[in-house]
Amino acid sequence: xxxDDLRIxxxxxxxxxGLQPFLxxxxxxxxxxxxxxxxxxxxxxxxxxxxxxxxxRFLTGIEIHPGAKLGKGLFIDHGAGIVIGETAEVxxxxxxxxxxxxxxxxxxxxxxxxxxxxxxxxxxSATLLGPITVGDNVKIGAETVIIMHDVPSNSTVVxxxxxxxxxxxxxxxxxxxxxxxx
Amino acid sequence: xxxDDLRIxxxxxxxxxGLQPFLxxxxxxxxxxxxxxxxxxxxxxxxxxxxxxxxxRFLTGIEIHPGAKLGKGLFIDHGAGIVIGETAEVxxxxxxxxxxxxxxxxxxxxxxxxxxxxxxxxxxSATLLGPITVGDNVKIGAETVIIMHDVPSNSTVVxxxxxxxxxxxxxxxxxxxxxxxx
Amino acid sequence: xxxDDLRIxxxxxxxxxGLQPFLxxxxxxxxxxxxxxxxxxxxxxxxxxxxxxxxxRFLTGIEIHPGAKLGKGLFIDHGAGIVIGETAEVxxxxxxxxxxxxxxxxxxxxxxxxxxxxxxxxxxSATLLGPITVGDNVKIGAETVIIMHDVPSNSTVVxxxxxxxxxxxxxxxxxxxxxxxx
Numbered sequence: 038x039x040x041d042d043l044r045i046x047x048x049x050x051x052x053x054x055g056l057q058p059f060l061x062x063x064x065x066x067x068x069x070x071x072x073x074x075x076x077x078x079x080x081x082x083x084x085x086x087x088x089x090x091x092x093x094r095f096l097t098g099i100e101i102h103p104g105a106k107l108g109k110g111l112f113i114d115h116g117a118g119i120v121i122g123e124t125a126e127v128x129x130x131x132x133x134x135x136x137x138x139x140x141x142x143x144x145x146x147x148x149x150x151x152x153x154x155x156x157x158x159x160x161x162s163a164t165l166l167g168p169i170t171v172g173d174n175v176k177i178g179a180e181t182v183i184i185m186h187d188v189p190s191n192s193t194v195v196x197x198x199x200x201x202x203x204x205x206x207x208x209x210x211x212x213x214x215x216x217x218x219x
Numbered sequence: 220x221x222x223d224d225l226r227i228x229x230x231x232x233x234x235x236x237g238l239q240p241f242l243x244x245x246x247x248x249x250x251x252x253x254x255x256x257x258x259x260x261x262x263x264x265x266x267x268x269x270x271x272x273x274x275x276r277f278l279t280g281i282e283i284h285p286g287a288k289l290g291k292g293l294f295i296d297h298g299a300g301i302v303i304g305e306t307a308e309v310x311x312x313x314x315x316x317x318x319x320x321x322x323x324x325x326x327x328x329x330x331x332x333x334x335x336x337x338x339x340x341x342x343x344s345a346t347l348l349g350p351i352t353v354g355d356n357v358k359i360g361a362e363t364v365i366i367m368h369d370v371p372s373n374s375t376v377v378x379x380x381x382x383x384x385x386x387x388x389x390x391x392x393x394x395x396x397x398x399x400x401x
Numbered sequence: 402x403x404x405d406d407l408r409i410x411x412x413x414x415x416x417x418x419g420l421q422p423f424l425x426x427x428x429x430x431x432x433x434x435x436x437x438x439x440x441x442x443x444x445x446x447x448x449x450x451x452x453x454x455x456x457x458r459f460l461t462g463i464e465i466h467p468g469a470k471l472g473k474g475l476f477i478d479h480g481a482g483i484v485i486g487e488t489a490e491v492x493x494x495x496x497x498x499x500x501x502x503x504x505x506x507x508x509x510x511x512x513x514x515x516x517x518x519x520x521x522x523x524x525x526s527a528t529l530l531g532p533i534t535v536g537d538n539v540k541i542g543a544e545t546v547i548i549m550h551d552v553p554s555n556s557t558v559v560x561x562x563x564x565x566x567x568x569x570x571x572x573x574x575x576x577x578x579x580x581x582x583x
Contacts, residue, residue: 051510052466052487057451062458087239094244098280098462098482100297102234115464115484118280118500120297120317120343123234135484136300136318136500138343138361146233161484161502161528164343164361179502179528180546180561182362197362197379197561269421276426280462282479284416300462302479302499302525305416318482318500320525320543328415346525346543364544379544379561 041110041129042067049112049132062097063113063133069093070101078103105139108155122150128173129155136162142185154190169216176203186213223292223311224249231294231314244279245295245315251275252283260285287321290337304332310355311337318344324367336372351398358385368395405474406431413476413496426461427477427497433457434465442467469503472519486514492537493519500526506549518554533580540567550577 046058058064069089077086086103094100098117101107105121108129113119118136121127124147125139137159141149145168153159153171160179165171169183172190177183182197193203194213201211228240240246251271259268268285276282280299283289287303290311295301300318303309306329307321319341323331327350335341335353342361347353351365354372359365364379375385376395383393410422422428433453441450450467458464462481465471469485472493477483482500485491488511489503501523505513509532517523517535524543529535533547536554541547546561557567558577565575 049507051505051513052468054447056448060448060451060455062455083236084238084242087242091242091244094280094299095278096459098299098458100299104234117458117462117464117484118299118318118482120299135502136344136482138317140343141233143231143340149233158507161504161530162344162362162500162526166343166361179530179548180362180526180544184361265418266420266424269424273424273426276462276481277460280481282481286416300482300500302481318526320499322525323415325413325522331415344526344544348525348543362544366543 038071038109039068042112045110045112045130045132050114061113061116062099063116066093066097066099066101066113066116066119067107067111069096070103070105070107074101074103075105075107105150124148124168125150126152128153128157131156132158134159134161134163134179138164138166140164140166142167167216183213185216187216188213220253220291221250224294227292227294227312227314232296243295243298244281245298248275248279248281248283248295248298249289249293251278252285252287252289256283256285257287257289287332306330306350307332308334310335310339313338314340316341316343316345316361320346320348322346322348324349349398365395367398369398370395402435402473403432406476409474409476409494409496414478425477425480426463427480430457430461430463430465430477430480430483431471431475433460434467434469434471438465438467439469439471469514488512488532489514490516492517492521495520496522498523498525498527498543502528502530504528504530506531531580547577549580549582551580552577 074086074089090103099119101121102123104123106126110130112132115135121139139151148168151165151169154173157175159177163177163181165183167185171188174191176193178195181199183199191205256268256271272285281301283303284305286305288308292312294314297317303321321333330350333347333351336355339357341359345359345363347365349367353370356373358375360377363381365381373387374383438450438453454467463483465485466487468487470490474494476496479499485503503515512532515529515533518537521539523541527545529547531549535552538555540557542559545563547563555569556565
């Protein structure tokens with residue numbers, strides 16, 4: 038897992054020279070999550086898991102709830118201010134920039150945070166709220182806001198509220214479909 | 220005060236299990252503000268007050284100016300990147316999410332930050348600037364921007380610039396009234 | 402340089418009383434950048450330079466890549482969540498608020514971050530991406546998004562995407578000119 042996280046940094050960051058990625062807070066946050074807080078969460082040692090997660094937040098500025106499920110090969114670039122909720126899921130080979138929120142609306146119980154597919158890039162300050170589904174091969178622009186709407190695979194979404202501006206390589210301008218309430 | 224802050228967390232956060240809220244940076248920031256930096260500010264020990272406030276910012280990512288007046292029962296959820304200005308006031312039973320700014324426009328002296336009522340929820344990354352007034356029972360959506368406009372009680376505001384989309388339970392679509400220059 | 406950074410704080414921040422500015426994280430971040438990480442970068446001690454920059458990020462919440470060129474008299478107000486990229490340049494007497502991003506689009510190599518002129522104020526959460534040029538005497542509003550568009554001198558820009566609303570003191574409502582791809 039660590040190797041995948043490192044590989045996607047070198048592949049995507051022009052500033053990642055020499056051993057510098059070992060200094061990246063995004064990598065530190067992932068190591069703490071993957072090898073400590075998430076395993077503790079699965080053992081139901083919830084307080085301890087949360088303690089590790091809060092230490093990670095203090096060190097890196099990145100807040101990942103111990104319950105979040107993160108696929109392999111994740112690049113958290115800069116990362117400060119990221120909030121990833123308890124029931125959020127992220128697929129493989131994704132890139133998250135600083136201040137991305139995978140959060141809840143406050144109106145749902147149980148599964149209440151986004152599920153993100155593979156090969157998804159989420160730009161600076163994008164806010165995704167609710168048990169929404171984001172497909173594969175998606176780009177979500179900086180400062181985009183998506184609340185209780187799903188994002189189809191192979192699309193690009195920008196704006197607040199987010200609108201689809203590209204789908205399967207074609208320029209479009211469409212509303213996103215509303216997420217079905219569970 | 221501490222008891223009220225704790226109670227509103229348990230009431231509103233589905234992830235607040237067991238003793239976990241004691242680990243929340245929002246609670247730590249409030250303890251430092253209510254029991255240390257704000258009392259020091261009122262004793263006019265301004266440098267010491269600011270020192271405590273900066274230590275709080277370092278530990279929690281939440282920046283509360285020592286002069287800010289915060290009502291009882293405040294839930295600062297996640298909290299990273301919050302900035303609350305010197306003359307800001309917040310009422311009782313409010314919820315602030317990460318990156319909320321209660322800031323100034325740079326054009327006013329004296330009272331230059333927002334006054335927020337009771338039972339107000341302010342979403343992720345909302346930016347409120349100037350000596351504006353936010354009424355009671357208000358919801359302000361994620362990434363909303365409100366500069367020198369007031370928010371009536373019992374309303375919901377979203378967008379940048381913020382527009383009223385709900386008032387007294389009815390859907391509306393109205394501009395906010397401009398704040399009178401002091 | 403330190404004197405200039407201090408002077409612009411006292412000039413612009415009504416809350417800057419007594420010795421309080423010495424506690425400001427923005428000032429700490431600039432000292433670390435100007436006197437340690439940027440000089441180390443110019444000596445090509447890249448890992449060490451980055452280490453200092455990450456320590457600065459940990460202490461202040463402000464991430465300045467060691468390669469960034471910052472002009473004299475810079476006021477970083479609050480500052481938490483600021484990201485300034487490797488090839489970014491900022492002129493003299495500028496003010497940056499919390500969460501400003503001077504970042505890249507991911508599509509450019511070499512010079513890939515903004516060049517900002519003199520006497521520029523960039524508001525809370527503004528996101529500037531790509532090798533764009535921002536002229537002198539510019540104001541960029543809170544939460545503005547500017548991607549691959551240039552900003553003329555003596556203008557005010559707001560919105561997402563950013564539009565020019567003032568030019569040479571006259572109210573206007575114009576699109577920004579697209580940045581020429583290098």
